[in-house]
Amino acid sequence: MSEVFRIQGQPAGDRTTVLRLKGRLDAHSAPQLLSRCGQVRDSGQNLVLNLSEVPFIASSGVGALLALVEEFRQSRQGVRIAAASAAVKSVVRLLNLQQFLALDETEEEAVAELEAV
């Protein structure tokens, strides 16, 4: 039943990296995500997380997203979430986190938002 969690990275625009996540975002996969995003942060790029293929997000996953946004904000980089799956959106709404996690419908919108800054 255990799926492999995968992160696929791809540069977009001049200063943005898109990471496409596939699999459940939980206590097992969150550290993976944080370390991968740490690399992006160190490279000075903005980050777009495509969560269209995340069928479930646990509290540790939500925590990781919040922590990421804060970390990037401190180094004056941006994070946006693109094409979040229904499961992700529903948890974000349940916890009323829309004001802290920037959600966009598509990757392109998210990239454009970040590049425009």
Place this chain on the structure above:
Amino acid sequence: MTTPSGIGTSATPAPGSPAGGGPRRRVLSIRWIITAGAVLLTTSAVLSVGFVSEHNARGALTRELESRTLLLARNLALTSAGALLGDFPELTLQPVVREMLARQPELAFVTVIDHRGVIQGDADPRRLATPYRDPPGLVTATDRVRLAAGESLRANRDLLVAQVPVRQSGGGDLGTAYVGLRRSHIEGTLAASRGQQGLVLLVLVLLGVGAAFVLMSQLLRPVAALRAGIERIARGDLDTPIRLRDRTEMGLLADTVDEMAAGLKRAQAEMIERERLAHEVDLARQLQRSLLPEGACALGAFTVRGDHRAAAEVGGDYFDVLRLRDGRVGLAVADVSGKGLAGCLVMSMLSALLRALRETCTSPSDMLAALDERLGESLAPGVFVTMFYGVLDPASGRLTWASAGHNPPLVWRRATGRLQSLPARGIPLAAIHGGAIRSTLEDAELTLEPGDLFVQYTDGYTEAFAPDGSQFGLERVRDVVTRTAPDGCAGVIGALVESLADWRGARPPADDETLLVVEAEAVAPAPAGVDMAFALDQLQLAQAAGRGLTLPARLDDLQPLLRDWLAGLDELGALSPEETDWLVSALYELCANVVEHGYDHDERRSMELWWLATREREPASAGSDNERSAWHLRKGGFVLRDDGLTYRPDAWRESDFSDPGVRRRGRGIGLDIVHRVMREVAYHPSTPRGNITLLTFGPRPRVPSGEGVVS
């Protein structure tokens, strides 16, 4: 001896083929190479010597024949002078000529002519009185022979011709004498000597070949012995030396190979020894691990948690938690003075003895004295054990303990926030034989109040060294415990382990590092009363309804199992997809908490989740659409039962996400999800049926704004 792996080859090479794999090599024997060389050398030596000597012989022979021919011609000239003065010279000359030819068959012709050039003497009568003509192509042959005036010595391809003038005693020319010698005579003489030379050559070559062959066979005999020896080594036999009695370089080579085999043997023995030691360390580590309890242990309102970090060499630390029949629990921490497998064997002895004696020894000092007696019989002199043993009564929180030379235990009191070192007096087990320990042991007693913490450690903590050589020391242990005690036993252990690792730096532990921490829950468990009876009642009802799910303690499995199970519950069929997502999330978070904190990810364990349909129906107030939504009408509850360590899902404070610190930490959000989805969360730990969590499904008064939710 054993064939070492990696050195022996399983296939014995066929004779004549090189050892080991690879293509077959065509062997060209040194013997044949040397023999062919000898033949070549001998032949070329004999041939060149022959060539030079033939050249010289030819020169000498030619010179001699030239002199002889000239001499013959001079004699003929002298003999002919008288005849040519006579009337019929041909009559006198004929017999002379004939006799010369008969005596010397190598002569081709002998001719005498008169001063007019007419032949007066010749063996052939038909040539008499005819004019003389030189044989064709005559050229001056040589300057090696001294010639008188008028004399000449000429030659063509076939003949050597000497010409001497016939003179009167007064000096007048009477004619000329010619003597011709067949040059084939020279070749014949030389050919005879060449034949002899060939014979000599043959004999020499045969001798050379024979000598080379015999010599090489003799010299190469050690090669076979060498090869056999090296093949033996290749097969893994390092014990049979080649032992070649040979004074040539072959003998040196054999000695070198013997030395190499001896070196290989030493290296192999060292490797086996190293492997044996590594294996022993592995074995010791496994043994030690198998003796130590895993994870934490929940005992009513108490949690006992141990931690053990093995030193590189495997030290002799041991801790144990033993359940006694009367519900009390034995707690042991010990440090055996030996290390490695020996230390582990003492540990396993200790473990067996503790189990055998736990019911019969009524007090900790009795237990230590009994252990001392039995260990004293079997331990080698100089091996001893320091040990703490205590008995905890979870019902009263009373801990009775005694110490045999072990580090003083620590108690943190929640009420005062202060840490206390408890004096430990006894001498180590097996240190002095004959029961001397008895008088040094003393049972002490203390009561752990809610929130209190008891810490016992080994000297791996106090005596750990920083890279600069300074000790961690008891004071630092005390500081860390005092600072982190409010976080409970997991917090204290985590902080101690971390501080010690920082202290040590990159170096591995020099000694085992062991901790045993007992935590009395801050809030006493709900007394067995109305609440617990209600929880047990609800569990029974839910189980009777039979709509449950068993969940393994595996995070990966939780979400799919919950999703599928919820989809099969009719009452929830009318929930919107988002509401279903919320429900899955909330139940997942609760179960994940049990997996992480209650079961410590022990996948062999499991929990039960039951659905209990609405147990009280609120009056449906007709009105807005929202109020008629499934969320509101299909109220029911879930009952979660587990046997893990207790934690407090109901002691929860809502996360304030507007605080950046809260967002940065990103932790503790699980219970936010649970409490936003569930109207009520009631936790009943440590009931006779385990921990029971009752969940009432439905929105709390303060739910987030979102579609389909009543606010």
